Amino acid sequence: MTPRHEKETIALISHTQAKTFSPPLGLLCLSTVLERQGYHTEILDLAVAHSSSESAFWEGVRRKKYLWIGITALTPSIPWVGEWVGQIRNINPDVPVLLGGVHASALPEQSLRELGVDAVCVGGGEEAVLWFSQWVAQGRRDYWEIVGIAALDDKGAFHFNADRYSSHPRPLPVRPNWSKIRLKDYQHLPPQQYVRRKPCVAPIYTTKGCPFRCTFCAVPRFSGSSLIHRDPVDVAQEIEDLVADQGVEEIHIVDDNFNYDLAYAKRVLQELALRKLPIVWKTPNGIWLHAYDEEWLSLLKQTGCYQVGFGIESGAPHILRAVKKPVKLDKVAPILQIYKNNGISTFGYFILGMPGEDRHTVAQTIRFGCGLPLDHIHVSLFTPYPGSPLYDQMAAAGNAPKSWDQYYHYLGGEGCDLTARELRSMMRRFYVRFYSNPRRALNLLQDIRRSGVRSFLTIVQHYFFSRKETPH
Numbered sequence: 126m127t128p129r130h131e132k133e134t135i136a137l138i139s140h141t142q143a144k145t146f147s148p149p150l151g152l153l154c155l156s157t158v159l160e161r162q163g164y165h166t167e168i169l170d171l172a173v174a175h176s177s178s179e180s181a182f183w184e185g186v187r188r189k190k191y192l193w194i195g196i197t198a199l200t201p202s203i204p205w206v207g208e209w210v211g212q213i214r215n216i217n218p219d220v221p222v223l224l225g226g227v228h229a230s231a232l233p234e235q236s237l238r239e240l241g242v243d244a245v246c247v248g249g250g251e252e253a254v255l256w257f258s259q260w261v262a263q264g265r266r267d268y269w270e271i272v273g274i275a276a277l278d279d280k281g282a283f284h285f286n287a288d289r290y291s292s293h294p295r296p297l298p299v300r301p302n303w304s305k306i307r308l309k310d311y312q313h314l315p316p317q318q319y320v321r322r323k324p325c326v327a328p329i330y331t332t333k334g335c336p337f338r339c340t341f342c343a344v345p346r347f348s349g350s351s352l353i354h355r356d357p358v359d360v361a362q363e364i365e366d367l368v369a370d371q372g373v374e375e376i377h378i379v380d381d382n383f384n385y386d387l388a389y390a391k392r393v394l395q396e397l398a399l400r401k402l403p404i405v406w407k408t409p410n411g412i413w414l415h416a417y418d419e420e421w422l423s424l425l426k427q428t429g430c431y432q433v434g435f436g437i438e439s440g441a442p443h444i445l446r447a448v449k450k451p452v453k454l455d456k457v458a459p460i461l462q463i464y465k466n467n468g469i470s471t472f473g474y475f476i477l478g479m480p481g482e483d484r485h486t487v488a489q490t491i492r493f494g495c496g497l498p499l500d501h502i503h504v505s506l507f508t509p510y511p512g513s514p515l516y517d518q519m520a521a522a523g524n525a526p527k528s529w530d531q532y533y534h535y536l537g538g539e540g541c542d543l544t545a546r547e548l549r550s551m552m553r554r555f556y557v558r559f560y561s562n563p564r565r566a567l568n569l570l571q572d573i574r575r576s577g578v579r580s581f582l583t584i585v586q587h588y589f590f591s592r593k594e595t596p597h
């Protein structure tokens with residue numbers, strides 16, 4: 126790759142169709158690699174953008190300022206992508222638009238045909254964006270020649286070299302370019318999973334990938350089924366810099382399975398412990414329940430961890446087996462108790478309405494969840510996200526939801542015996558029963574005080590009063 130020195134501007138846009146928000150880590154990583162090569166990048170995150178930055182972007186499109194425009198989107202944001210690409214084309218039909226992220230990676234051909242983007246990036250974009258920039262600068266349109274990029278030719282034929290892509294090593298993870306955003310702009314928005322203890326939070330990722338194969342999850346296919354790791358020293362240094370530069374006091378480690386490689390996770394924490402930073406941290410996603418030891422537990426305390434999450438998903442053994450979730454139900458309570466004995470608060474994630482569920486299995490999950498030594502729960506309703514094996518299965522049978530905005534909370538998997546209304550009401554019952562325990566209610570009140578009332582009002586509105594549901 127020839128380094129470029131000429132400054133050229135690339136706009137990177139993020140849209141979040143969610144009730145919780147987090148800075149666009151993926152775009153910040155692309156900004157790191159592009160700026161290293163001499164390009165200039167502008168990030169427009171519509172979750173926090175002021176109208177002036179949005180107008181500046183449209184003005185840039187009009188003035189043909191951008192070499193190309195990159196967009197990141199998860200499935201619920203796909204209808205929005207179509208609208209924006211249409212508007213960009215109306216103003217400047219020539220600027221290439223590249224779409225990346227989990228949805229486009231799972232359905233590259235469909236995304237190209239539906240959304241009118243010029244190309245789609247499959248998987249991590251750290252290498253592909255550098256080649257794409259060169260292709261655009263040279264006026265080449267055969268983007269499919271780049272590893273990890275799919276595109277249509279002039280005749281509308283789809284091209285993606287899947288063999289080259291799967292035999293190519295995954296791009297190495299990099300540190301996000303934090304200088305491109307102000308973390309304080311995100312702090313008034315509800316954070317991921319609502320609970321936080323300090324006013325200034327930053328998400329951090331240390332690994333990508335997961336070796337398990339839960340069939341409702343898009344991660345193994347998208348991020349890989351082996352882990353790729355960042356350098357633990359760089360992760361700790363990134364956190365130290367965020368504390369110094371942006372006043373960060375709390376870290377959310379967003380890895381899919383932070384402690385799967387326990388030795389690596391401990392190295393990250395050892396590096397953090399050496400720095401004695403004034404931070405607290407938690408894992409807003411599930412960590413691997415069965416990987417822990419004394420040293421790990423002690424490092425959690427030393428480094429300021431106050432809460433860990435676990436994806437338990439169901440209390441019905443045959444449902445867990447059917448979706449290939451490798452949780453041993455008899456071990457859950459004793460392991461959660463070990464964390465609690467070490468002063469770490471526990472958060473459990475559950476999914477209702479998975480394929481094959483009925484009233485009995487959902488009741489079993491509610492009973493099981495309420496009986497566990499958990500301080501908090503998060504209950505989702507099953508959604509077959511593109512990238513997951515269950516999406517493929519339901520789409521092949523013509524049973525996947527037809528419109529992408531239904532994917533925010535689709536209710537009920539194939540062969541699930543319950544209606545949307547019933548599932549939503551069982552989810553509310555789960556929350557009410559769980560938090561009617563006085564100790565948990567007290568914990569919840571303390572967390573409301575620490576996290577800010579607004580975050581909690583959002584979750585209450587969303588789970589108890591939202592009428593957005595898909596007829597089933």
Ligand code: B12
Binds near residue numbers: 140152198246249348
């Ligand atoms: C943090 C996180 C969030 C955060 C932030 C999301 C965001 N802005 O990225 C919050 C809490 C907001 C969130 C919300 C949701 N999330 Co989420 N989230 C994650 C998580 C755990 C990590 C994402 C991350 O930061 N990775 C680290 C960065 C560095 O990687 P990255 O974002 O993937 O970016 C890389 C590549 O994707 C690619 N890339 C990305 N964008 C672009 C753009 C261009 C132009 C190019 C070239 C490349 C490129 O290059 C980047 C660098 O390598 C993932 C799991 C995962 N492993 O992906 C789930 C995940 C992405 N989320 C998922 C889901 C389902 C949701 C929700 C729908 C859940 C819900 N019902 O509320 C919402 C929807 C949000 C929305 N956008 O509308 C699914 C996505 C499934 C799908 N088909 O879309 C995932 C994969 C989880 C899963 N187990 O399946 N999420």
Ligand code: SF4
Binds near residue numbers: 338339382450
């Ligand atoms: S749900 Fe968690 S454990 Fe299962 S494949 Fe996805 S990231 Fe891995």
